[in-house]
Amino acid sequence: MLERLDFSGLTLNHMARVAKAAWNSTVRAAALAIAKDRADARATAGRPCWKGPTMPMLFFDCTTAPNPRRVRMIIAEKRLEIETRELSIANGEQLSPDFLAINPRGTLPVLVTEAGQALSETVAIASYLEDLHPEPSLMGQGAEEKAAVLNWNAVIEQQGGQAIFDAFRNSHPAMKGRAIPGPADYAQIPDLAERSRQRVNAFFELLEARLQQSPFIATNRFTLADISCFVMVEFARVIKMRIPQGNPATLAWYEHICERPSASV
The missing domain is CATH 3.40.30.10 (Glutaredoxin)
Structure with a gap:
């Protein structure tokens, strides 16, 4: 105890x-x-x-x-x-x-x-x-939900988060020589930053397609995948990219998540 x-x-x-x-x-x-x-x-x-x-x-x-x-x-x-x-x-x-x-x-x-x-x-x-602390469940309940949460969380990390991080770390002056996190120093690659911005555009389209089919990212309720997506979407501000105004499903999802107390931490 x-x-x-x-x-x-x-x-x-x-x-x-x-x-x-x-x-x-x-x-x-x-x-x-x-x-x-x-x-x-x-x-x-x-x-x-x-x-x-x-x-x-x-x-x-x-x-x-x-x-x-x-x-x-x-x-x-x-x-x-x-x-x-x-x-x-x-x-x-x-x-x-x-x-x-x-x-x-x-x-x-x-x-x-x-x-x-x-x-x-x-x-x-x-x-x-x-x-x-199983409740409230954020990782899914049962085999299907748990698999969906892990699957979509990985999609968010790889297709969204990584692209945003690469665009930021390879272009922002504060990240000069720090293009990859960790103890070793790496030079910025400007071309990678530009390609990553294109990937972020594709990520926003992926989100819109998904959220037109589902009220949340992975399942029909709030999970870790929504947390990851919300944080990545908000962090995209560092590369001056936002949810496109022509993506109504994503904008509605975003406003809904913003209402949760955890969104303010």
């Missing part, structure tokens, strides 16, 4: 040790040792302490980036309270040695699980939270 824990005393160094230990057989001992030290200190100060065999979760976020926003929407839809650490991609905090010890890819988001495992892929985080 978990009791409420304030993570304010936990440093990135501590979380790095826990996450690294998750990749070998000593993860539990390391996690327990760190948590016990923290709990002892907090107990001495008369503050709430962790008393369970697992650690509370910790979410590494960046409010300006799209993929962390997808996780924030999942957390909001499930009405969860997860301790969060904000990192600035603009300031390169995701490339600090402390954070690279948690996620060597240097990308966000990251969710450190109750067992100390660092999850760095949005779908993996969504699946983990869905298993722990």
